[in-house]
Amino acid sequence: xxxxxxxxxxxxxxxxxxxxxxxxxxxxxxxxxxxxxxxxxxxxxxxxxxxxxxxxxxxxxxxxxxxxxxxxxxxxxxxxxxxxxxxxxxxxxxxxxxxxxxxxxxxxxxxxxxxxxxxxxxxxxxxxxxxxxxxxxxxxxxxxxxxxxxxxxxxxxxxxxxxxxxxxxxxxxxxxxxxxxxxxxxxxxxxxxxxxxxxxxxxxxxxxxxxxxxxxxxxxxxxxxxxxxxxxxxxxxxxxxxxxxxxxxxxxxxxxxxxxxxxxxxxxxxxxxxxxxxxxxxxxxxxxxxxxxxxxxxxxxxxxxxxxxx
Numbered sequence: 001x002x003x004x005x006x007x008x009x010x011x012x013x014x015x016x017x018x019x020x021x022x023x024x025x026x027x028x029x030x031x032x033x034x035x036x037x038x039x040x041x042x043x044x045x046x047x048x049x050x051x052x053x054x055x056x057x058x059x060x061x062x063x064x065x066x067x068x069x070x071x072x073x074x075x076x077x078x079x080x081x082x083x084x085x086x087x088x089x090x091x092x093x094x095x096x097x098x099x100x101x102x103x104x105x106x107x108x109x110x111x112x113x114x115x116x117x118x119x120x121x122x123x124x125x126x127x128x129x130x131x132x133x134x135x136x137x138x139x140x141x142x143x144x145x146x147x148x149x150x151x152x153x154x155x156x157x158x159x160x161x162x163x164x165x166x167x168x169x170x171x172x173x174x175x176x177x178x179x180x181x182x183x184x185x186x187x188x189x190x191x192x193x194x195x196x197x198x199x200x201x202x203x204x205x206x207x208x209x210x211x212x213x214x215x216x217x218x219x220x221x222x223x224x225x226x227x228x229x230x231x232x233x234x235x236x237x238x239x240x241x242x243x244x245x246x247x248x249x250x251x252x253x254x255x256x257x258x259x260x261x262x263x264x265x266x267x268x269x270x271x272x273x274x275x276x277x278x279x280x281x282x283x284x285x286x287x288x289x290x291x292x293x294x295x296x297x298x299x300x301x302x303x304x305x306x307x308x309x310x
Contacts, residue, residue: 036139043132096159097212126182133174140168221255
């Protein structure tokens, strides 16, 4: 029997450089978001606008999300240890899930407030809303521009980007509501704008939460089908069966797999287990992007003495 472990070397250096850049982008976006949050708090206190309150709630969760994202990015960069053999790569996924959950909670609160105001509309001054909305949108666009240049495959960064996008949409809603209030005086403009923001942000938050849960529950990496991997391994010369095949992701950028390969004794007698391992590792890397793979080669006689889980 033989065991093999595959690693992709080149990808690691690039990942560390990208992580450093992403941390700088998160820090810049945090400073801009904090400034915009103070502005939004002043505007909400002056006007009593629900749309501004919705936008402010997003800003507050954004600030927390960006702080958490920065911490998670720093933790993920730590090397593996004897206790945490994968390092802290899952920290980014945990924070992405937390960000999505908080955003869903905020959206629920805004919906409750909006429904109440539909039955009891409140007067909201349009001009202060317009000014705060313009300034808030400028801050949101700056943060979006900074974060959009980062690694879009990074779930942690996408979680922060989703929060800022929600704020930008919120600022647009505030602007529209302010213009309607100033030109028509329609009392429901502010409430309707907040509900439109909710309808846009909620599906994206739920999608991010589902993706993070899939990683945390050891689901197969996105775009990799277990049956396809099994078929590819069975096509390797000398491999007669594949069992204990497992696919998972350490984080959203690091897929991994393990499997047992049953081979013919004639093949190993002539070529050794290493030839099968090399061929299988190459297939996994080139066809599926699986740079992190652990394979065990065994003969049919050994299989009967094992307890298999899949």
